[in-house]
Amino acid sequence: MAMKIGNEKFKDNVNKQMEDTFMRGAVAGAQERLRTRRLDAAEELGNWEEWRSHGEEIRQHTLDNLDYYLQELSENLQKRGGHVFFAATAEEANDYVKGIVKEKRAKKILKAKSMVTEEIGLNDVLQQEGCDVIETDLGEYILQLDEHDPPSHIVTPALHKNKEQIKDVFTEKLEYKLTSKPEELALHAREKLREEFLQADIGITGCNFAIAESGSVGLVTNEGNAGMVSDLPDTQICVMGMERIVPTFEEFEVLVGLLTRSAVGQKLTSYITALTGPRTAEEVDGPSEFHLVIVDNGRSGILGTEFQSVLQCIRCAACINVCPVYRHIGGHSYNSIYPGPIGAVLTPLLGGYDDFKELPYASTLCGACTDACPVKIPLHTLLHQHRQVIVEREGRAPISEKLAMKAFGLGASSNQLYAAGSKMANSVMKPFTKDETISKGPGPLKAWTEIRDFPAPNKERFRDWFKQHDKERDDA
Amino acid sequence: MKVTLFATCIVDMFQSDVGIATVEVLERLGCEIVFPTGQVCCGQPAYNSGYVEDAKKAMKKMIATFEDAEVIVTPSGSCATMFKEYQHVFKDDPVWRPRAERLAEKTYELTEFIVDVLKVEDVGAKLDGIATYHPSCHMTRLLGVKDAPMKLLSHVEGLEMQPLPNAQNCCGFGGTFAVKMGNISEQMVDEKVDSVSETKASYLIGADGGCLMNIGGRMQRRDKPVKVMHIAEVLNSR
Incomplete structure (x- = not known):
């Protein structure tokens, strides 16, 4: 699996997903919980708008000086004995990791949660090399056991599954014999994973934020699995998107606070870890070899464009948790590991319009995403920007729509045309009208009236009434 | 005060009653209403679909039409937001940008104008029954007008307001989204209709014609006995 998770058309995907009433109930419930917790956490902290502006400023500054901070990060990590590899593409990143695996003759690889390794399809590559690759984040572990079901959310990847479904997966794959109680399920997974940790040759993690001043990789988790993945195996590999970096620990603290509050409504998660290179002579644990793979894979192409602000993203999913479209269609509809508003902006940039040009239209531009974003990415504006690029720069809009919009431009800029059109509307629509209502409309109205009634145009337009009103007023 | 009315194309063509109510309420509050007949659509349908160049024709027409207005009032949060968006659309245009900025400065959504400019919260309206209010997305989030409608509704005699569950969620209109997706x-819209039903309200009140057309059209199709009213009509009830 890489970023693209299926070959179905967006529309077919949506229709299929919307039939899944369980998924929809789970998503709606999760949205309620996460939204409320986020708002409570923001209120408890106070001055939330100022924190958001501060977060935005940090992200913008870092992106504007990305080359400088990446250089600093790389130099500092190398000073501590770590290896750094800049991968321009997914293939280069995967090849580099594959090279380490071969050199170490590694068989068992343990992973902590990482969206960028999903994006580049690292697991598939390593499995083809004959490795046993095991996800250790509970959500990811469940999905992996369930025949590599793709994630439907960037923070809670198994959001679309309930405990009964999880129990069934465990029963079939892990010889599980207990009930669907979450505590029992989690304990069983924990026991299984402990055995795996002890046998792992290589541990692979993602990176929430790298810290340039010290050459560290910062990880934010609740289950503690990332600590096991990075401490126990002798070789450690971190894979990070090239924009996931902060200048110093001071900015790290601000962004972690925004991330944990926005993602799950927590002041802090259970574990916040900063890994800095391999173990030193004085240290008793940690890997003897440490690699950092910095992945571009299309990101530098976004820098300097009207879409640059999307790289401010700290992957908290607050936009996903408030999106009224995601609420009904779920994560898998987007055909990308990045769903929801952030996915609808990012996926077409990384994966191209050929496969993903519908995504920017899967929004009412209601602005809930923009409002929720802790680093003030203008998400709905970027969705609109995509539409403009698709229509005006790429010329990919359907011809009928183009003509309709040309006509709109003409009609809306000419008094005579608008006046004539609006005056005729009532009589033109007469054959379709009953009791002032159109319930089966022609042409573009058809799609509207398939699900709702449409009002008949006024017999007397407002402007006609006003003309009369004005006259009466002047006469009086 | 002399008020130039931007009625919106939806009101002009489909919801005359909303336009009439807007005029009557404002006149009662001592305003003199002017309606420039050169007004057409604000350009939002084309703009939101990505046809910015086509939409600019409508925008320029509107900027020129409303150039001489002292204040512009419109009974739509979404169309008011669009007027304020023009300055960003013309950000690189030395001629149209300042004109668009002046347009934005003097544009008000109806309830915002009554509460913040006229400083009136009780317009003397009277309507018996239980009602719920749908806060439209562009008006609350993009224009930032959240409290004005509630302040005005709280003073309507005989009206009991019930909170709308999940009020913050979009009704599914989104202009061309309603037909494209x-x-x-x-x-x-079904979830919105269900939320309205849950309140047991007899009236659904909103401040944006597009959203009301969407929710109202679906309620009518589903035979829901709820009357849809624009806030201007509520404020004009005596």
């Missing part, structure tokens, strides 16, 4: 829109 009709299947998703249907699920969204």
